[in-house]
Amino acid sequence: MHINIIKRFIFLAVMVALGLSVNGCTTPPPAKIEADPTLLRVGVSPTTPPMIYKQNDEIVGLEADMARALAKFLQKSAVLVELPWVDQIPALLENRTDIIMSSMSVTPARQYEIAFSKPYFKSGLMILTKNVQKFTFITNVETALAQSITWRIGVIKGTTGEAFVAQKNIGAKAIKSFDTQGDALKELISGRIDVFVHDAPMILMMAAQHQTDGVKPLPFMLNEEYLAWGLRKSDTDLIAKVNAFVDQAYKEGTLQETIKRWIPMAQ
Structure with missing residues (x-):
């Protein structure tokens, strides 16, 4: 990544931090939300701006925007379940959440425990x-x-x-x-x-x-990683629908628009 690009990104990121690109999100609910066919319980750890974080006691970021869009696609209401990062996979497997949307990279170790949607972003x-x-x-x-x-x-x-x-x-x-x-x-x-x-x-x-x-x-990446959303392997119907959402959002350009809004220098 060229240093001038990083400087430009930093300028734009400051604008985001000041709220020029922020969309509000629902205040996080209690940690325990019972399964409900009308709800999409989204596990988030809001400590990683610009992906998912708190601003004025609201959870905002790329993942928050995508969670609302996914819930609308599924004809459900998004409920953001705030969890410590280390509890994300246990909460999913224990049916305390339906999906992890918290800037999670796809790794073999995680794939052993859970399924992933199609990747939506290449990072590092x-x-x-x-x-x-x-x-x-x-x-x-x-x-x-x-x-x-x-x-x-x-x-x-x-x-x-x-x-x-x-x-x-x-x-x-x-x-x-x-x-x-x-x-x-x-x-x-x-x-x-x-x-x-x-x-x-x-x-x-x-x-x-x-x-x-x-x-x-430092102006370079150490590796390449792909971000995706975590789901239970047994939830085959939800996995298929989430993948259909990723395909549609990419085809319509809404996925790229959301990424650019929060990560201006994204390729």
């Missing part, structure tokens, strides 16, 4: 750092991995960022796992970690919102 992992001047010579994955032995790396528990760092066995100086990206950001700003590895849309939004703190992303 990026690196956020505070002292970007020290990283100017790091321009690709290879140089990043080579230098990572000197880094204290922050990741979020249960995410592909954590899995990537673990699988690469990079021998980092330290690897710290956090519950939320807000926690990781505080540690980065305070200098207690050197880099934060997380999904690109969230990294870019954090950079936009915290420019005065000096945090910036």
